[in-house]
Amino acid sequence: METNVLVENGETLECVYAKPHTLTDTPMHYCPGCGHGVVHKVLMETIEELGIAENTVGVAPVGCSVFAYMYMNVDMQEAAHGRASAAATGIRRMLPDKYVFSYQGDGDLAAIGTAETIHTVNRGENILMVFINNGIYGMTGGQMAPTSLSGMVTSTTPYGRDTSLIGYPLKITELLAQLPGAYYVARHSVHTPNAVRKLKKAFRSSFQFQKEKKGTCFIEVVSNCPSGWKMTPLEANEWMEKNMFPYYPIGDIKVPKEMK
């Protein structure tokens, strides 16, 4: 429970960082070190700082973050697997002046939801789409995802992903960036304090663009899955930097003129 000041050894210290009020008190079920918790925090912090919590509706996916609606203290809907962007479309079309975001993992967005994902961006739906890419299906026990890397060992690729048999890791974000409906597309991470700060800037810009009704803002976060990758959180982040980042480079992919 944060207080505004803390007195320690006679010194009065002021609080400079605390959990945002837009996150509920429910302890998160995510594995230790999982990026979901960080992204939830950054997203909710942004919403709190922009003062839009009362006018925001979010859509949670199926996957580890199926429980996102338990942690985000805004009106939320739980969508069927893959359909978060369709549900978000329904909400956006009915509530044209509110803030709408969808939050999905790699299976939800790039496997079962591929059609909805592409068409939502193609329509230029005025929403923020958050895409958490950790190259694996965590919730169901660590199976291959469309974004799993070549050679990556998962529970359904025990000998490593053989691209000649089952295809290549899907760079869905680059595909979507080509659509005219995609207004702002970027790829971030949350493994260092600086990365976290940059993601927050990206979310801030996205909500601003949403206010200006510019179209779809698509933010991918390359993240870890310590449990699925069978590593400690620190090892996972190291592995992610070494292996995921070269294939999924961090940075802006499609940037509107006013951001350049």
Place this chain on the structure above:
Amino acid sequence: MITGTVVVATEICKGCELCIASCPQESLALSTSINRKGYRYAQLVQHNCTGCMNCALVCPDSAITVYRQPKAAKHAAAAVLNAQTA
């Protein structure tokens, strides 16, 4: 003279160590005792925290609250120091 400190919600902390790795002062380490969930939790082991917020930024469970000396007090303290060394 403390410039900053952190308060860790020890029952929320999952001992992921991301904060420990992010601290430029190496002020944090895992406890030897465990919380109710069986995790060793992060705690301050040095008194050199600057309140830089790095740890809180990377914490997936928002378990860290950061406190820092207010700017005015900092300037006053610096002035005292300058006076002493002058």
Place this chain on the structure above:
Amino acid sequence: MFHIEHDSTPKLMKGNEALAESAIRAGMQGYFGYPITPQSEILEYLTEQVPKRSKSVVLQAESEVASINMIYGAAGAGARVMTSSSSPGISLMQEGISYIACAELPCLLVNVQRGGPGLGTIQPSQGDYFQATKGGGHGDYHIVVLAPSSVQEMADFVFEGFRLAEAYRIPSMILADGALGQMMEKVYLPKEGSLPYSEHPWATTGKPASRERNFITSLHMEPEKMEEVNLHLQDKYRQLKKEERFELSAVNDADIILVAFGLTARICNKARELAAEKGLKVGVIRPVTLYPFPYDIIASHAAPNRIFLTVEMNAGQMVEDVRLAVNGRSPVYFKGRTGGMIPNPEEILLEIEALAEKHSLHNQTVR
């Protein structure tokens, strides 16, 4: 019974278009759909008319899967929304419908049935009765099912469907068929704007400081909670029983009672007239709500020396519910056509005559 105000002058309209027109008049706020024969006119009519007449959103989605999930989102945001499709597309929507039923969201679904199974044919059928009334998607749930048998009812049931959906927080389905969708008849359209909106405090519209957040979900991990949800849904379905509707024609004296819904009921009524000319006493029970199914009225007419003949455009679906209602007190026969074939009154009459012969029903007083 719910009273609908109608225009005083009729129009000659195609079923699909009368339905779409009625949706605009009912103050529909969103339509998300996908083309499929024989109901694409609904989407087409709305894309043409709505921009001139209302602020409703009309969106052609990328698939029926997307459509039903847009409905979920929009209904969750408290809007009056509708989608339509035909049999194969309705199959695609089953997952979404299960979610909507569990999350207790009101919405109107329209199934303009075609012959199946599989890709089937574009000709009419009633092959989706089981799918509509017994669930269709996974889990223990039901939706309201209304079976129109005229273009007038295609229009009226839009109002009725929205009203029931919103009163009970349940999906309502208009179970029509390709013939009803395509045929043209005189229709007195419901008056525009005569279906008021109500407040939906549960909707996700952005959480003001004055309330806790709303969330729309069908996920309840603890079995105790999931059971509670199920018991609540079952209770709701019991409440729905008072919305049962049916139509009776000449049943009191009848030796043979035809049970049929939708288009087939009209054909049966013609067969009834033909049979009367031949001195046979035939009646018709037409369930109008297929869920809640009017078991009691059918049961009350079961008696020795009376027989039931269920006529459907399928291989025998509603007949099972008729058998349940009759509960062995009378013989229940079935006549069906499948694959998009429509029975004609003459062939039903032949069946009636054969049964009358078999049961020696000529010149016999019943009971």
